[in-house]
Amino acid sequence: MEVRQNKPFALGIDLGGTKIAVGLCRGEQIEKKIVTPTPANSGPEAVINAMIKAAREAMTGIESSEVAGVGVGAAGQIDPKTGEVIYAPNLYWNHVPLAEKLKAGLSLPVKVVNDVRAATIAEYRYGSGRGLSDFVNIFVGTGIGSGFVLNGKLLDGATNSAGEIGHICLETDGPPCGCGKKGCFEVFSSGRGMERYVMTQLVHGVKSSINDIVEGDPRKVTGKVIGMAAREGDELALATLRRAGMYLGLAIANVHTMLNPQRIALGGGVMALREFIMPSLIEAMEKHILPVALRDNIVVMAACEEDAAVIGSAALFCATHPGR
Ligand SMILES: [Zn+2]
Missing domain, CATH: 3.30.420.40 (ATPase, nucleotide binding domain)
Structure with a gap:
């Protein structure tokens, strides 16, 4: 010292x-x-x-x-x-x-x-995990990653790969993921996962104001575009964000049931759209979490930004x- x-x-x-x-x-x-x-x-x-x-x-x-x-x-x-x-x-x-x-x-x-x-x-030292001993930080951006502090120690894992939460399987026959497996969490709730979902829906002829924003070119769909359309009340954009929130809530319920941390912080660009994500997130979390693990204010927004x-x-x- x-x-x-x-x-x-x-x-x-x-x-x-x-x-x-x-x-x-x-x-x-x-x-x-x-x-x-x-x-x-x-x-x-x-x-x-x-x-x-x-x-x-x-x-x-x-x-x-x-x-x-x-x-x-x-x-x-x-x-x-x-x-x-x-x-x-x-x-x-x-x-x-x-x-x-x-x-x-x-x-x-x-x-x-x-x-x-x-x-x-x-986040643990200066942000929303300050003063806690058991804390989980989930980053929801282009992909999804996480960090775990358990008993005041950062978890590395046997091969330093602890926290790869984006690749826990939430649907065994779900859409393919970049990691080579199917139905991973980030296929549903990451920025890239949501973009792919919207593109597929547009290609299959689903009507949406997103089509006008991207001038008919599904390759131009971005998280920002989905957010714009959601604010205009577009049903495809809203459904995509509700779906992302539902899988986020499911993943959080599983993490919480298993590890029972004091708090889980959510950060990353996707959480800028939290007004459309949180209702289905909370609903799914409360539905799937083990009752003894459920408390108020388990999920908060990350305090440290970029x-x-x-x-x-x-x-x-x-x-x-x-x-x-
Ligand atoms: Zn994966």
């Missing part, structure tokens, strides 16, 4: 498939933020060099002796003990020793975790982060 007092800052890096966000953090405050595109097509070296450059820029004007370390939240399967990115499909990476390379480039300690787990750390992975990665260098 003595040493930490001399090191007020930590860097948090959110490494995504399209952008790298680096934050110079003091606790939950981002003092300076640098965002740069991810040169994913140019290979791991180019991406790592872009991260190093952005990190140096974020640290301009301060001594590196004031920085406790560099935390990285990366999409994919990560070994948090070694900081190796085992598999990251959005970056086309296999077995990249990310922590080792960043450490060599920045001469600072480096820790790497999965990005949803980094966001979970932020910077959650940056803040949570930096928090890996706090003495009390839940992974320790």
